[in-house]
Amino acid sequence: MDFQAFLQSLQPLLIPAMILFPLAGGILLLLLPRHELHKICYGTFYTTFITLLLALTAAGVFDWERSGEVQLKFDLNWINAFGLRLEGGVDSLSMWFVLLTTFLMPLVMLEAFTHLRQRTGDRAKEFFFWLLFAESAMIAAFCATDLIFFYVCYEFTLIPLFFLIGVFGSTDRKKAAMVYFCYSFTGSMLMLAGILYVAWFNTTLPVEELVATGALAADTRLALPQLGEWTFNFNHLKEAAQYMDGTQQAFVLLALMCGFAVKVPMFPVHTWLPLAHTEAPTAGSVDLAAVMLKLGSYGMLRFALPTAPIAVVDYAPFIAVLCVIGILYTGLICWVQKDLKKLIAYSSVSHMGFVVLGLFAINNIAIGGSVFYMLSHGLSTGALFLCVGMMYTRLHTRQMSDLSGLGKQFPVWAFFVIFFALCSVGLPGLNGFPGEFLTLMGTFQAPLLGWPFALAAGLGMIVAAMYILYFVGKVIFGPLKIPTDTSHGPIETHDLNFKEICTLAPIAVVCLWLGLYPNPVLVTVEEAIDPIIIPAERVMQARLEAAPIETADGSNADWRGQTLAANAEGGEP
Amino acid sequence: MSELEIAKFIPWVPAVGAALCGLCCTRERFRAWAGPICVASILIAFAMSVGIYSHVVGDGHGGEAGHHIAGPHVVTLYTWMTAGAMTVDMGYFLDSLTMIMLFVVTGIGTLIATYAMGYMKHDPGYPRFFAFVALFIFAMLTLVMADNLILLYLGWEGVGLCSYLLIGYYSKYPVAVVAAKKAFIVNRVGDLGFALGIFLTYYQFGSIDLNVIIPAATQMIEDGYTQTAVLSWIPFLLLIGAVGKSAQIPLYTWLPDAMAGPTPVSALVHAATMVTAGVYMIARLTPVFQLSPYALPTVALVGGVTCLFAATIALNSNDLKGVFAYSTVSQIGYMFLGVGVGSVGGVFHLSTHAFFKALLFLTAGSVMHALAGNLDIRTMGGLRRKMPVTCWLMFCGCLALAGFPFTSGFYSKDLLLGDAMAVGQTWATVAGVLGIITAFVTAFYTFRLWFTVFMGKEKYDIGDAHHTPDNELEKAMIGVAKEEAEHTGHHPHEPHEMPWWPMNVPLLILAVGSLFYGMLVKKITPWIADMLHASTEFAAIHVEHHGADYGGGFDTHQVVEIISGALAVLGVLLAMVLYWLKPGLAGKLTAPIRPVVTLLANKYYVDELYDLLFVKPLRVIAYLSYAIDQFIIHGLVLAFGWVPRLVGMTVRPAQSGKLQGYGIGMACGLALVAFIVFWATA
Incomplete structure (x- = not known):
């Protein structure tokens, strides 16, 4: 057997290996004696690092020319009776999120190594085990194409975070862990109900009849053999859901959104996030902000939008209103925060408002921007949490009133904080910009939303500048002030050490790269989002044909109607 | 690679410079390299601009204006973003207007950075300062060279960021931090308007490339477009952006506060270059602004009102940099007035203003430096003996700012005022009259400052030695000067000239420019005039359409020239009488109108409002x-x-x-x- 063919045969194993590797590493870690911190640290770091290498290999094997297709598929029987399968694969969308996850994990670990004993006592093993467990679950969730498999992985991300917050968090950790778990779990139960409903609906589908009447194309039937039977394969369910009427889809959308909106989190179900973030250890915060929140928006994009296109078109303005309220309301809340972590947590809610707004604008520009926003928010907010964590280990406080003028004492740290703050505020040339700008631009062009939403969300840009500069001005500039209270441990006044710089510098480089050259991401994501938008676009087009909008005189026409017409004609305004 | 291709690297040279300066921050032994690196990178950008000049503008000299000008060139570095049907390139748009801006930014930038090498020498943040300056030049060049609106927006926000960083440079002092924050946020308000304008432009034109939308808009005007409500919103949204960046009413409040930055920054960012970005944008997109019949009149009126409004505040400001800050707001008002009436004078004034305002700020910096941070002009007097070079250099700048006959400011200002009066429509005339009144006020407040500081009885305070500073900014400035003195071990007890000669060379060049550049353009060499004319070719159509009476009767331009020239002389004379020959008379004269003075002193309470x-x-x-x-x-x-x-x-x-x-x-x-x-x- 020649080598090429051998490598080919290994391809389907790549993704499962990537999923299982951190978990396996975590389990091996548990076998180590608990006092050997050094070995534990190295073990964790290399586990995550090799996972990153696996992800990069996957990215190398991935055929970017066909980035819209699911590649590197794997498929295993799970429970035959219900058609449950462990199946998955990556398209460009999944690929970028997997890369984000695997890229951040080694850095998170690296940060956790400093002051490890002080932070975790002698339970470092467990700490890292849960982080590795979370990594496995997150990667798997991004790769899953079977809805129940996705759901299981999605839920599995809850457990590690529950322990990370509940065991390794700060003072109010028990309450935060409880609220986080119950909140998310309630949401996901409703989501599960939605998934089950769609699957049940599929079994009731009169397939042969549909084929006979021509409502279902014969080749589609051939491609999706399980239609009308128990299956949770997303392609099948998506096709089946197209035969639902508006009300049924509305319920499906509502159920799915319950799960995803809590995870994102969207206004008004966001209140768990500030609590969880404030109490979580740094590594938990970073995981939560950078990747887990994205599971919510990823889920909306991947599963909710194509499954319930009629309902999406019907309810997009309502959801967008919630997003806009979220952007402005939580943005203003950031502005009066006293606690650094809480400020960044609330800013996450505000930013994720942009993401969801972009998703429900349903056009290529907005969704492309939204996906980019997810990735860049993961990087910059994750990095900001890392920065705050680094300061917390030194000064043992997150109260802004205790801190001032730190730029003088910690110039390198200050550089990174300002850099990531600027990323987060959407400065052009850095990674925050393409996402924010394209999201707003797409919202503006969207026939369902239009300029009022773009204007209102755009005010969020100003609010973001207000709170970010308030934070920077208060903490980094001004006369130097460092707390003197040593009851939580000694105050350290040295700048970032080499390990910490190694943690932040790669993120900064990637942020700059994504800001100056976002095109590779945008281009590859484009193909993956096309099939997601098509069902909703079809619905809009059908509506337009049913009730054409008068634009004859052209002078005083409803301009949102015009875009709709333009969209229908050429696919572009 | 054609020679034009090097244009796409022009902004990136200062970017590399900024990165290198940033690296200099990390090691003590590289500190001193930052200044030279920064100056060199801007100078290289300048040289490259000169290099591509003939390829952009064409090789002809003389002939009728605009005839030998080649069309705009576009060079693309790479594709920045793609989304849906939209492609955004890192592309650069080269035509006469770009060239003028390139010369202003890189030329004046080099001079100011050279001066700053001396000025900031003993500052502990020396490499950081130059990293920011080089970054600023990168952003500014991107702004003026961008071939699409989104790249322009990158430059637009980029200069805003650098402005923020540089205003907040003395970050120990809360006044600087607050001023920096204010500048950024007020600019963001404008930026939102600009962004919405871009969205609407894309919505209407299906593109954000300049070489698509400008011809499209021109075509629409020629076709006698049917004006739709949507189209006419575009210029107003863009105008919000321009007003924010260029510190016009109602978003001007950040600029006076921005004086908390180091003085070279005030000269470079807040006088010569960044704040003129709004003028550049309107000039660049004049055809788009013509899509609404109300847009350009609004621009002109905003300019006219702002220039008088800010000038009246400057009348009663006692803060050396404050006077110049308000005068900048006022002068940019002139530029708005100019581009609003479709006059070549708008961009012309932009280029002359860069010379004399940079000169004024830098000489003010020398005075401040000599007096250890003191800014209050009431405590100064008769400094001409202690610092004669600074005194006469500033005199040149003051003449040009006042629009004294035959200086640069005179030619550019009167060109645009003449054009305003020649349009023959009420709004333009109103704006023009506001501008002419301002000419008098400007001459008066400029020389009020100069006579107070340099003439009369000699008096000075070093820092806060004898008087308590009455504003936060001055306190901070004095603090900075003190720190600097500690770093050098040099405690000034007496005003002195700038010790390092290279600091005076840029000033000399700027002074020559302030005095003769206008005349050079107007009377001697046609090439700059051609370039200017070509830069606002679309706008020029606008003036001619409205039928200026160039032929019959009297020449509006000459009349305006004579009137405003006379007013300027009158203003200077009045200031001379009140603040040099008969000090004390001013107090008596203003006694009956105390409330007005208080109102002015409090800047019309706009900040409070x-x-x-x-x-x-x-x-x-x-x-x-x-x-x-x-x-x-x-x-x-x-x-x-x-x-x-x-x-x-x-x-x-x-x-x-x-x-x-x-x-x-x-x-x-x-x-x-x-x-x-x-x-x-x-």
């Missing part, structure tokens, strides 16, 4: 939102969490474990079933 209208209510809303979030929204969630517990509590007594209870329960249940069964069968 904005605080009351926007900042305070927003803060209240923010606190309110937080309270709602904590108690109502989270409260509801917690209440929801109580539901299972309540259910449990209500049904708990049923599971008491007592046999009797279960018995009763069983009996009741049986009874219920029996009832249902019988009732159903009945």
